[in-house]
Amino acid sequence: MNVALGLLGCGTVGEGVVALTVRRADKIKDLTGFYPVIEQILVRDLHKTRNVSLKPGQLTANASEILENPNISIIVETMGGIEPARSYILEALRRKKHVVTANKDLIALHGPEILQVAEESGVEVLFEAAVGGAIPLVGPLKENLTANEVTDLKGIINGTTNFILTKMTESGADFDEALAEAQALGFAEADPTSDVDGLDAARKLVILASIAFHTKVELGDVQVEGIRRVTARDVQYAKEIGCVLKLIATGSDRAGKLSLRVRPALIPGNHPLAHVSGSYNALFVRGDAAGDLMFFGRGAGSMPTASAVLGDVIALLRNIGLGVAGSPASRILLEKQVVPDDLPYRHYVRFSVDDMPGVFARIANMFGDAQVSMETVLQKRVSHGEAEIVIVTHEIPSNRIDGLRDALLRMTNVRAIHCVMPVEPLSD
Ligand SMILES: NC(=O)c1ccc[n+]([C@@H]2O[C@H](COP(=O)([O-])OP(=O)(O)OC[C@H]3O[C@@H](n4cnc5c(N)ncnc54)[C@H](OP(=O)(O)O)[C@@H]3O)[C@@H](O)[C@H]2O)c1
Structure with missing residues (x-):
């Protein structure tokens, strides 16, 4: 049995989806019982050269033709951006079409609204391709x-x-x-x-x-x-x-x-x-x-991202075959507080000083007074009269690094602090 897909967008990812759908159609039929056919594709420019072979009439610049097409039961959104992608997806969901999207911006900003409308309409929204291209991340976190x-x-x-x-x-x-x-x-x-x-x-x-x-x-x-x-x-x-x-x-x-x-x-x-x-x-x-x-x-690219998109389409077709697509999922969200990251890290600090005797000894004393011990020190002369110092500290909480920066800046002979960055631990 054929299943008609509507594709919104035929750029880098969309072309990959077209090519991979054609290449894997028989396998998808074997796996799910459905033979996928991309019936219509939305683009802005009907005359642009595409890197995939398309059937006459497959492209349209009119979204309504796809969203109102009763044959199409799955919308694959690879157009990107917030609007009109958000409105098209919401309309598709309200028309009880399932949606697969690669749009991280949209899911990050409007995910809760989109999932809510999907649930109310009894259809699914899948977005594995939105994060990490080909790498399965959403599925493992959500399921496994x-x-x-x-x-x-x-x-x-x-x-x-x-x-x-x-x-x-x-x-x-x-x-x-x-x-x-x-x-x-x-x-x-x-x-x-x-x-x-x-x-x-x-x-x-x-x-x-x-x-x-x-x-x-x-x-x-x-x-x-x-x-x-x-x-x-x-x-x-x-x-x-x-x-x-x-x-x-x-x-x-x-x-x-x-x-x-x-x-x-x-x-x-x-x-x-x-x-x-x-x-x-x-x-x-x-x-x-x-x-x-x-x-x-691979976190991006035409085929890697299409791999994730089509994986979602296959999961959806399996659920459709089993009659469970769009069943209410448990989405009990916990209340959690967001706090600043004050975990202890080693820090890399690069600053420049007057290149003269005794300066480094005073800096070392200041670190001692601030109870910040040094793990690594590099000292370089960058020009006549100026030296650059790089210090990697032992672990200090992120919220104490500002105090250290202020103390350094207050010292005479410290000209500027150029960079302060955490150093990731090998393992926690
Ligand atoms: N590129 C990647 O490697 C990658 C990886 C992961 C996720 N994503 C996500 O996948 C989505 C698509 O990315 P992409 O790189 O494939 O984008 P793209 O190459 O710019 O392709 C966008 C496609 O959508 C069409 N389009 C855009 N706005 C439209 C509008 N208002 N009406 C009709 N058609 C419109 C364009 O039509 P025309 O061709 O006629 O201009 C084009 O075919 C984005 O959400 C992106 O974040 C991309």
């Missing part, structure tokens, strides 16, 4: 790991920043150069704000944390810092002390108190996340029963 209390999420969930930081590490390039290369190769968008300022990672963290910690998480709950201020010099010094720089997303649940953060951090070279390079993503999940798990793979 539900016997656990998940206490920690930690990972690299933005491929663009990971590509830029990998380039900076490998070639010594500065941020702007590495960003330009990422844009030229199609790994970064013309407007890279959402990626480099950490917002994309924060939105994905909102989705993951909501599911993992069974609560409602909003974007404002995440402390976000991007990678714009990461310099070639910090990348170089990180290397000298055996670390690499990565944009790390963390979520922790300590007895109902959540801390959610996206920020650049130093990763020791022998930490598994140090080897997640280029456009790859990885996520650590800690469950009280399962222990530590690491998910790793």
Whole structure:
């Protein structure tokens, strides 16, 4: 039996979905009893060249033709953005069509509303592709790991920043150069704000944390810092002390108190996340029963993302076959408090001082007075009269680092503090 799908968007992901649906149609029929056919596809520009072969009349620029088509029972949304994607999805749900979406922005910002309308309409919304491209993350957190209390999420969930930081590490390039290369190769968008300022990672963290910690998480709950201020010099010094720089997303649940953060951090070279390079993503999940798990793979791209989209379509077709698609799911959300991350971390501190005798001894005394011990010290002369000092501290709570920064700035002979970053522990 054929099942008609309506596809909203035929760009990078949409084309992958078209190609993979054709390639796997027989297998999907074997697995689910349904032979999938993409009946109509919504695009903006009907005359654009597409990298997939399409049937005459398959494309439309009129969303109503798809949303009002009674043959279509599943809408696959790969158009992106908030509007009109949100309105189209809500209309599809109200018309009792199931929805599969790759749209992380929409799910992070309007997930609760969309899930509510789906539940009221007795249909399903699946969004595995919204986080981590090909890597199964939503499914394991929603299904396989539900016997656990998940206490920690930690990972690299933005491929663009990971590509830029990998380039900076490998070639010594500065941020702007590495960003330009990422844009030229199609790994970064013309407007890279959402990626480099950490917002994309924060939105994905909102989705993951909501599911993992069974609560409602909003974007404002995440402390976000991007990678714009990461310099070639910090990348170089990180290397000298055996670390690499990565944009790390963390979520922790300590007895109902959540801390959610996206920020650049130093990763020791022998930490598994140090080897997640280029456009790859990885996520650590800690469950009280399962222990530590690491998910790793391609976080974006046409076919990797289509793999996740089609996986959701197949799951949906199975449920339709069993007559359970859209059955009310238990969505009891727990009340949890969001608190600032004050977990203890080692910290990397880079600052410049007057290059003269006795300065370092006074800095060492100040660290002693502040009861912050030093693990590693690098001292470099950067120009005549100026030296740069890099100190890696022993563990101190994040909320004490501001006091240390202020004390340093108050010292005569300290010219500027250039960078303060946490150093991830090898294991907690
Ligand atoms: N790219 C990835 O690797 C990746 C990975 C994971 C998740 N995602 C998510 O997947 C979604 C799609 O990403 P993408 O990279 O495939 O985007 P894309 O290449 O820009 O494709 C967007 C498609 O949607 C169509 N479209 C956009 N706005 C429209 C409108 N108002 N009316 C009609 N059609 C419209 C475009 O039509 P035209 O072709 O006519 O312009 C295009 O075909 C986004 O939510 C993104 O966050 C992407």
